[in-house]
Amino acid sequence: MKDAPKGGRLAGPEPILGILLLLLLVGLSVASEDFRRPGNYLGMTRFFVEVGLIALPMTLVIITGGIDLSVGSIVALSAVTLGMAWRDAGLSIWAATGLGILVGAVAGLVNGALIVGFRIPPLIVTLATMAAYRGLAVGISHGDSIGGFPSAFKVLGRGFYYLPQGIEIPGQLLYLVVLAIVFRVILARTKTGRQVYAIGLSEPGARYAGAPVDRIKLLLYGASGAMAGLAGAVLSSRVSTATPDLGLLFELDAITACVLGGVSIYGGRGSILGTMLGLLIVGSLKRGLFFLGVEAMDQNIIIGAVLIVAVFAHQVVAPAARNWLAREPHPKEGST
Amino acid sequence: MNRRYLLMALAIACVPILTLMGCPQTEPPSEGGASASGTSSSGATAEPGQTIEIAMIPKLIGIDFFNAAERGAQEAADELDGVELIYDGPTEASVEDQVEMIEMYTDRGVDVLAVACNDPNAVADSLQRAVDKGITVITWDSDADPEASSRAFFVNQARPRDLAETLIDEMARQAGEDANIVIISSTPTATNQNTWIEHMRDYMNQEYPDMAEAADIQYPGEDQQAATMTTQDVLKANPAINGVIGLSSNAFPGATQAVVDQGLEDEVAVVGLGTPNAMRAWIDRGEIDTTVLWDVVELGYLAVYVGQAVARGELSPGDESFDAGRLGEVAVEGDEVILGEPMVFTKETVGDYDF
Incomplete structure (x- = not known):
């Protein structure tokens, strides 16, 4: 019975996004000699793994109808915590890393507690904590940048697996793949995952059905903070420094990946695979435009335009197509 | 329902796979020959007559100060034979964005990187990586940690x-x-x-x-x-x-x-x-x-002259002076090239400068 809506799963945007990504990669490879260098395809992922780590829990948060704008600031707060715990408090670099991630998780749980406890909309809560956490990061570090980490710490963000012909696979790509599988299993294969969708479709409904709505929300925002903390550690390692201006606009990059990947901002719809495809599309596009000599400001305009088209496709074209299919003599079952 | 177990098995399988692959390496495997990293100074020498591609990365783009440096850099690139200049930087003075830019130009493979560093430590590892890949690295305006980055020269605006x-x-x-x-x-x-x-x-x-x-x-x-x-x-x-x-x-x-x-x-x-x-x-x-x-236009001009000269093997640490086009002979002190005396801008001259 659980296998019933097999066809319905294909009704999502993932196949189309997959084809788009493929076309994009082929197109950019044809257009740019630098893009089609063998080392580039995997090597470029290291520039967006951190955003990917944040986009995983963000997908679940948005599916519940929420949002987390504070993740970019949590990246900075954990990075600064990590740096100061190592440099000033004399902790080992790995204990400091753990503490940084823990601080991220706590910051996320505070978001969750405010949202669940006081019934304040997530947009407002995380908008406030976005400012507060960034301010805290600047305050405790006095705007200072902390660098000179021990070389073992480089493994997190500057480590590679080397293949023949000098092809480098960034180590952090593996963390993202493993964690994406974990999140995918939770969302698509567990009761909690189904409850996440249920909350997004109708929160009162989910409550009546006995879903532990508050606990799930609290955990999701906590997970969001913890993953932002991990992203902060990877990023500090990759750029060899911990400063309070790390992770600026990461929240928007992560939301962009989600929305492009078909996660509905109204809740109830979306998948980890979609988000990861969205991440890859934005990441490859940025990289390709760079290689084609498009300047940073123009890149942003193009990515903005792609996002608008994607939202239009998801919100207007896709539902229309579903309705049209539903009117066919042999209706395809299984849209939401 | 079998798929469920398949997925879980896959997730569990990741653990031994990761263990087998071990920790990622932070340094490339040495390609025969003992290239002690960190001690080797920057840069493979370019063939004479070959076009030198210089990627010049300011702290940020879009402000008068670094626009002025770009004008000077472009003037130098136009004057010199076989120099191609890319002047590109982050839109904000962010360490993160600058590191990304340095690494992207490193991957793309330019001949020279000339960087005005947003943070002396943060960019050092990225610059070291560029040096390891045979790119000539110099800094200007703001230096990187000289040891950690292995940069060849710092073009210093003023003592x-x-x-x-x-x-x-x-x-x-x-x-x-x-x-x-x-x-x-x-x-x-x-x-x-x-x-x-x-x-x-x-x-x-x-x-x-x-x-x-x-x-x-x-x-x-x-x-x-x-x-x-x-x-x-x-x-x-x-x-x-x-x-x-x-x-x-x-x-x-x-x-x-x-x-x-x-x-x-x-x-x-x-x-x-x-x-x-x-x-x-x-x-x-x-x-x-x-x-x-100091004259920021001339600082950009000098940086391009120094970058191409180091890449061509015409300038190396230990030299005492360097012939930099319209600037004439400039002083070289250790691994720094000095633009010259500071400038005093007065009511009469201040109108001639736009930075």
């Missing part, structure tokens, strides 16, 4: 001693050799400022023994309004002061504003380090005489 001495000479000229001065710095830990202060004090003792500091050094931080208030307070408390030195791009305009607000511009001389654009209005109205800095 700290020269800047300090120019400021004191200006003060003596405007407020007299027996001036009572106060120094407005930024923060107590600001490295550049503290170096300048040390040199200024040495030079005062040596050349102008009657010049005195009439109040303690003020530290308003990097905040122009705070600098204005601090200067007002210190002037009120010490009426004998007839010279103010503003030591940062915030302290100088801030201190000037304070003196002008109190109508003291004829009694109190303000000297300092500031760009012509930032100080032009006060200089044009005659409220201050001069601003001290």
Whole structure:
């Protein structure tokens, strides 16, 4: 019975996004000699793994109808915590890393507690904590940048697996793949995952059905903070420094990946695979435009335009197509 | 339902796979030959006659200061045969974005990277990576940690001693050799400022023994309004002061504003380090005489000359001077190339500069 809506799963945007990504990669490879260098395809992922780590829990948060704008600031707060715990408090670099991630998780749980406890909309809560956490990061570090980490710490963000012909696979790509599988299993294969969708479709409904709505929300925002903390550690390692201006606009990059990947901002719809495809599309596009000599400001305009088209496709074209299919003599079952 | 187990098995399988692959390496496997990393200095030498592609990365793009450097860099690239210039940087002075840019140009494979560093430590590992890949790396405007980055040269806009001495000479000229001065710095830990202060004090003792500091050094931080208030307070408390030195791009305009607000511009001389654009209005109205800095256009010009010369093997550490086109012979000190003496911009000349 659980296998019933097999066809319905294909009704999502993932196949189309997959084809788009493929076309994009082929197109950019044809257009740019630098893009089609063998080392580039995997090597470029290291520039967006951190955003990917944040986009995983963000997908679940948005599916519940929420949002987390504070993740970019949590990246900075954990990075600064990590740096100061190592440099000033004399902790080992790995204990400091753990503490940084823990601080991220706590910051996320505070978001969750405010949202669940006081019934304040997530947009407002995380908008406030976005400012507060960034301010805290600047305050405790006095705007200072902390660098000179021990070389073992480089493994997190500057480590590679080397293949023949000098092809480098960034180590952090593996963390993202493993964690994406974990999140995918939770969302698509567990009761909690189904409850996440249920909350997004109708929160009162989910409550009546006995879903532990508050606990799930609290955990999701906590997970969001913890993953932002991990992203902060990877990023500090990759750029060899911990400063309070790390992770600026990461929240928007992560939301962009989600929305492009078909996660509905109204809740109830979306998948980890979609988000990861969205991440890859934005990441490859940025990289390709760079290689084609498009300047940073123009890149942003193009990515903005792609996002608008994607939202239009998801919100207007896709539902229309579903309705049209539903009117066919042999209706395809299984849209939401 | 089998799929469920398949997925879980897959997730569990990741653990031994990861263990088997082991930890990622932070250094590339050495390709035969002992290339001790860190000690090898920057750069493979380019063939003569080959086009040199220079990627010049300022702290940020879109501001007058770095636009001026770009003009100079482009002029040098146009003058020189076989030099192709890319001038590109982050849109904000962010370490993260600059590191990404350095690594992207490294992956793309340019011949020379010339970087004005947003943070001496943060970019060092990225620059080291570029050096490991055979790219010639130089810095300009703001240096990277020389050991950690293995950069070949730093193109230095001005020696700290020269800047300090120019400021004191200006003060003596405007407020007299027996001036009572106060120094407005930024923060107590600001490295550049503290170096300048040390040199200024040495030079005062040596050349102008009657010049005195009439109040303690003020530290308003990097905040122009705070600098204005601090200067007002210190002037009120010490009426004998007839010279103010503003030591940062915030302290100088801030201190000037304070003196002008109190109508003291004829009694109190303000000297300092500031760009012509930032100080032009006060200089044009005659409220201050001069601003001290260097010619940013020529700094960009010199950086391109140095970059291509190092890549072609025509300049290496240990040389004593270097022929830099229209700049003539410039001094080389160790692994630094010096642009020259600081510039004093006056009412007559300030209009010729746009940065």
